[in-house]
Amino acid sequence: MGLEDYLRDKNESGANDSWLNNIPIPKYKQPVYIIIIFIVLYVIVFVLCILGNLVVCYIIARTATLRDVTHSFILNLAVSDLLVGVFCIPFTLVGHIFTENNLGDVMCKVSPMLQGMSVATSVFTLTAIAFDRYCLIVHPTRDRLTVRQAVYLIIAILVVAAIIMSPQSIVRRDQSFQIGQLTLSVCGEFWPSPLLRKAYSAFLFVIRYAAPVLINTFPYGRTGIKLWMSKSAAAPKACSNQTEQRSRIIKMMVIIVAVFAITWMPLYSCWLLEDFGQLNNSQSEILHSYIYPVARVMAFANSAVDPFIYGFYSSNLRSRVADICRLQKTKTNVEARNNNNAEKTLDIVRKPRSFQVNLPDNRNMPEVANE
Template identity: 25%
Template sequence: MNSNKKIIITAIDQRSTVAIVFQTITIGLIMIGSAVGNIGILLAIYKTKSLQNKTSIFVANLAVADLLAGLLIMPFMFICSIIGDWPFEDASCNLTGTFALILGAAGMNTLGAIAYERYCAIVHSMVYHLKITNRLILIVITFIWLEGLVLSLCPILGWSEYIYYTNEYLCTVNWAHDVSFTYTIMVVMYFLPLGVMIFCYASIFKVARRHLRQLAMLDTLSPPSSHNQIVSDSDTQPRIENSARSLRLKRDIKAASMLFIVIGTFVLCWTLHGCTMMCLALGDTCPVDFPEYVYTMTTWIAMFNSVCNVWIYGMMNRQFRDAFRSLCCIACLRSSNTQVIQI
């Protein structure tokens, strides 16, 4: 690469053999974990009827974005982490940068869409089916991918550019080339989804706390009857309502807890990368002089978010856990049957 390939920080690979092996193994594990985990999520949704709901449409969209990141971006990072340079053509750098921007925007904005869908399901449960229709879901998902596509085309059309960062082993936006584009990316891909998630989580938390107070009042007004007492219909009805609200409360708190973990993981994985990105944009005026390995680490932590999403949405949801067990059992049975046939 002659014109587009501008090496940032350093052009000489000064890593030790141990560092090369460690970095290569790390990105390899992230790549495999992302591919296997997100394929598992998609198979679980496809095979399990109870998971085929509105929430799972967004979860599947997130899994597709994370899976494509593992298939289209991380292999280039894997090769570059071994070689220490970009061995491909200019067009490959632009293409990889385009994919990185599209998939990054799709993943982050899908997280915001999931938070809003959960917010409507819990805070506005009575009108949820009127607010979240299949048509709206299709429009939102289409908008998410079109937005990423438009943003990714901007550097190719002249608003910023794609370059290879030596310390990140990745072709991405030249954050220092056009700061206005860098700020736009920060707002669209970070602050807006984060703002939506924080608002939705805060609203869910308020509803859960209000339900908790209502349950406490119901327990006070309708104490449990002894075995010797005859329970009248008037006593039974509040108790049934109490039980139903208790179940809803548990569901709401569980959803709020999962959303809290999503926000925490999102902030941890992308805020660190955002700091180094802004430092590259500011250049010599950056108040912090980060060591080279920090840029590598924060980029890969951001990539690791695609693996984290699998565990958050997969392992914290009982239906997904059951679906994973079924898939594993089916795989084991097929493997054992194949071995029997061979024998």
């Protein structure tokens, strides 16, 4: 049971509780040293998430050779991860540190909804990539998705993700509670009944986590077997660069799905434990103050790790990053050389400060007779 449900039940029943009535409500949920640890972790994940996904978005958008179906999906993943870094990580950290909501009603609704949309978009996009790779390798004679069709599919994924997360904009709000002489503002989910909340949590767990992860095992399993059999049947020299590149992309996507499953598992476990575990007030306080912040930073770390997986397994992205670095280094060297040449030119043409000519004294020269 969340803090918002506990406070609402207390206000409706009028029951006394020593946790709220006998001691003042603290401003922070954790001790200072725990808060510092949380801040450091969230800042590291935030910086890596923003920088890494910005680089991926920039490279794919500016490189014509990367404007294919697979990289269109990867661009969608990077944009989703970037939205998590901008709209979710900072506000989630603030919400985990302070007992009272300091972000207002708008961010109370927007931040969790964007986080949920990003997760749904990412996992549905991973599934689309899995089946696109499956059709390309296992059924190469079939027509592939075009870039235009991939864009339409991405738009459909975004619409479906928004529909799935739309209840969040209805049940989440900032609500004030009167605790003695104090008014406590809490951001939470206020469902009409506990049964609806449990049903929605189970639905999200299945549609955004369990089902996509299980479904992805089929196309990647079949694709991996097909690639392995192709390499085993052919001579080493017959293995083309295209086959090797496809194999690297399959490994990259399998690792991305595995990292997603591992990093998001603790947070989904916390949600299920909160809704179905029948926790008492003390256990719920520990869950919200200490376990949730760690579980969420692990989930956010998925958005920070993805760009580095792209760069490690995608030779196109890695070579493009190297080209940009070399270009920037060359540009810097050229500018420095031009500046040095300009300074030398100025030294040559600069007018001297003083110019003195020692002429002989006419008084000491012999007189010349006029002819």
